[in-house]
Amino acid sequence: xxxxxxxxxxxxxxxxxxxxxxxxxxxxxxxxxxxxxxxxxxxxxxxxxxxxxxxxxxxxxxxxxxxxxxxxxxxxxxxxxxxxxxxxxxxxxxxxxxxxxxxxxxxxxxxxxxxxxxxxxxxxxxxxxxxxxxxxxxxxxxxxxxxxxxxxxxxxxxxxxxxxxxxxxxxxxxxxxxxxxxxxxxxxxxxxxxxxxxxxxxxxxxxxxxxxxxxxxxxxxxxxxxxxxxxxxxxxxxxxxxxxxxxxxxxxxxxxxxxxxxx
Amino acid sequence: xxxxxxxxxxxxxxxxxxxxxxxxxxxxxxxxxxxxxxxxxxxxxxxxxxxxxxxxxxxxxxxxxxxxxxxxxxxxxxxxxxxxxxxxxxxxxxxxxxxxxxxxxxxxxxxxxxxxxxxxxxxxxxxxxxxxxxxxxxxxxxxxxxxxxxxxxxxxxxxxxxxxxxxxxxxxxxxxxxxxxxxxxxxxxxxxxxxxxxxxxxxxxxxxxxxxxxxxxxxxxxxxxxxxxxxxxxxxxxxxxxxxxxxxxxxxxxxxxxxxxxxxxxxxxxxxxxxxxxxxxxxxxxxxxxxxxxxxxxxxxxxxxxxxxxxxxxxxxxxxxxxxxxxxxxxxxxxxxxxxxxxxxxxxxxxxxxxxxxxxxxxxxxxxxxxxxxxxxxxxxxxxxxxxxxxxxxxxxx
Numbered sequence: 001x002x003x004x005x006x007x008x009x010x011x012x013x014x015x016x017x018x019x020x021x022x023x024x025x026x027x028x029x030x031x032x033x034x035x036x037x038x039x040x041x042x043x044x045x046x047x048x049x050x051x052x053x054x055x056x057x058x059x060x061x062x063x064x065x066x067x068x069x070x071x072x073x074x075x076x077x078x079x080x081x082x083x084x085x086x087x088x089x090x091x092x093x094x095x096x097x098x099x100x101x102x103x104x105x106x107x108x109x110x111x112x113x114x115x116x117x118x119x120x121x122x123x124x125x126x127x128x129x130x131x132x133x134x135x136x137x138x139x140x141x142x143x144x145x146x147x148x149x150x151x152x153x154x155x156x157x158x159x160x161x162x163x164x165x166x167x168x169x170x171x172x173x174x175x176x177x178x179x180x181x182x183x184x185x186x187x188x189x190x191x192x193x194x195x196x197x198x199x200x201x202x203x204x205x206x207x208x209x210x211x212x213x214x215x216x217x218x219x220x221x222x223x224x225x226x227x228x229x230x231x232x233x234x235x236x237x238x239x240x241x242x243x244x245x246x247x248x249x250x251x252x253x254x255x256x257x258x259x260x261x262x263x
Numbered sequence: 264x265x266x267x268x269x270x271x272x273x274x275x276x277x278x279x280x281x282x283x284x285x286x287x288x289x290x291x292x293x294x295x296x297x298x299x300x301x302x303x304x305x306x307x308x309x310x311x312x313x314x315x316x317x318x319x320x321x322x323x324x325x326x327x328x329x330x331x332x333x334x335x336x337x338x339x340x341x342x343x344x345x346x347x348x349x350x351x352x353x354x355x356x357x358x359x360x361x362x363x364x365x366x367x368x369x370x371x372x373x374x375x376x377x378x379x380x381x382x383x384x385x386x387x388x389x390x391x392x393x394x395x396x397x398x399x400x401x402x403x404x405x406x407x408x409x410x411x412x413x414x415x416x417x418x419x420x421x422x423x424x425x426x427x428x429x430x431x432x433x434x435x436x437x438x439x440x441x442x443x444x445x446x447x448x449x450x451x452x453x454x455x456x457x458x459x460x461x462x463x464x465x466x467x468x469x470x471x472x473x474x475x476x477x478x479x480x481x482x483x484x485x486x487x488x489x490x491x492x493x494x495x496x497x498x499x500x501x502x503x504x505x506x507x508x509x510x511x512x513x514x515x516x517x518x519x520x521x522x523x524x525x526x527x528x529x530x531x532x533x534x535x536x537x538x539x540x541x542x543x544x545x546x547x548x549x550x551x552x553x554x555x556x557x558x559x560x561x562x563x564x565x566x567x568x569x570x571x572x573x574x575x576x577x578x579x580x581x582x583x584x585x586x587x588x589x590x591x592x593x594x595x596x597x598x599x600x601x602x603x604x605x606x607x608x609x610x611x612x613x614x615x616x617x618x619x620x621x622x623x624x625x626x627x628x629x630x631x632x633x634x635x636x637x638x639x640x641x642x643x644x645x646x647x648x649x650x651x652x653x654x655x656x657x658x659x660x661x
Binding site: 055057063064087088089090091092093105107115116117118119120121122124125127128129131132133173174176252255256257261262263 | 289326333360378412419476515549592593595596624627658660661
């Protein structure tokens, strides 16, 4: 996680607490909320999880993908991760290694098991669909503070909880969105809902996150993420299973050799 | 009694590791249609028309110690209706992997890929090409190897000892896509006295520096590409000893990917008369989300050069490859590649089309078209001038 602006923001936070939140501008308040979210999610070191992704088209036809994810937290930069595809069976064994970097383009390699080939790929496709789903690569990538500018919009109830509603505008190149609006619960700083607006600023998708559990007494993770595309009528349900933290993964598990041998 | 003991030990074995043994793979049926008559006698058996072929490629994998130890076994079987040489089997992989700190060891039959370009794989020299599978040269035979891979912050160093040589496969008398004379794969000639038992060596250093991915390699041993010399009514493959140095380089910029592969090959025989250099290089430009859809449209251009010029044994002495690749990024992973090789010396061109799409969760349909047009009598491809084909393959995955 990027630490550059943290001190400044910690100062802002202190001001917020001492002077009362109302004294901050909407931008400062939005940023302070993002920083608090980030702080609460720092220090997990590494994480592994299994993902079941169910794609559903307008007619109701479903198609399922199984993906395993390993993530390594990197101090002072974006996270490193490997995604291993188990289903559909024709792409079984395909794996992707990503070194994410805040505003700079990510480094990405794809392993093609048929040819035993590791191929460096362009990470420009941030806005592209991940595995044909309603999730874009940018929706699932490491969320660094400097990747967006923030603005607090309002506070409002979200279900039984009270939420901050903040607007994020991507600061990185090649995003498919003009902005996103997120509902963040005020007690645990968990994302409850996100609305995505396309390049023409019309509402494109809504993401709902549910079934939050806390791991290691600190890290909140959802069991389900449901993304609905309002323009195409398609949807994707992402179920998370077997979250494990601090499993002992190191840098050596996130290089091209590891990508080639991983199963 | 004996049977019972065997059954019991099998039971013990599978209950011990059974849960961790993974079996996967595919069965495929392939239909090739040749609209034109074959040029050569023998192949006329099936004239114009179609030929059916079936393949089976299972993979059995077991790992332990959190993946730091593993065994893989992947045999391959093909049956071909027309060509007895294309009916063949191979062990693509049968090896054991051991990871120890920065070191990775692999022992057994394996497959290694080197390189970055799409239309030709120049530096990829470890495995023999299974050329009866497809003329794209991407199918390879399992190579006996001891591989040590050392991962450091200055890159990865791979060392290979390659005991044992695999001969290239060639279409038989009744096969298509062949020379006028059949290659006699039963009587190969080796430069090395130890013939196919010669131990080859290879080393490769590869590293990533920012946008650059670079690889430098050297191979010493029996050439995977034979010289074909006529004896009677057959072609005899001659496998010489070579030393090949290779470079592969890729720069991954936003929408541009620049690629280069180059080799220098020293042929021990003929006082260096047959030494040569070759390269393939170009770019891939991708329009992400083209035409306001989810599709990516890529434009590929690769130039091929071989300094043996018109004496080159490959068709890529002075050729230009250009193609369009479309990935729809839909639920069925639909992809299409349409390209052409143009021979800048002879003016002939060959067209290639590849398309595939998943059907449901377990099926995949692949279509392929290969056309040879206006091929000059001096071009290496001349013998295949009437071997245009259309291929449909349906695979089932388990």
